Amino acid sequence: MSAMTKKEWIRSLKFVLFSISAGIIQIVSFTLMEELLHITHWVSYLVALILSVLWNFTLNRKFTFRSAGNIAAAMTLVALFYLVFTPLSTWWTAVLTGPAVGWNEYLVLIITMLINFVSEYLFERLVVFRKTIDTAK
Secondary structure, three states, X not given: OOHHHHHHHHHHHHXXXXXXXXXXXXXXXXXXXXXXXXXXXXXXXXXXXXXXXXXXXXXXXXXXXXXXXXXXXXXXXXXHHHHHHHHHHHHHHHHHHOOOOOOOHHHHHHHHHHXXXXXXXXXXXXXXXXXXXXXXX
């Protein structure tokens, strides 16, 4: 295995581990709002998603992609990603968990988190940090 391939595998592993930690934050905060506070499902999802995104972006920028690039520019690109992903995922969450379809909230949350994981990695790797990977000391 070449050094570059090994480096990308390690980068991918870091992204997976940080995404798992962000997923835990999302599930715990979602569960607290859903089960204890009885907040509307889509609001619980949205708040949990925002907390997860902030955590994941911060860790991945510093440790996975090791970017010294402009934080505001990188966060703006991530915000643009979520400007598309959030309304779509909030909509399909409401539809799939609503009375017409009736899927379990946690099943929809897990499926949505998996879609988010794959699409966010590709977006951050190929767009957000493409030119600034490994520029931090």
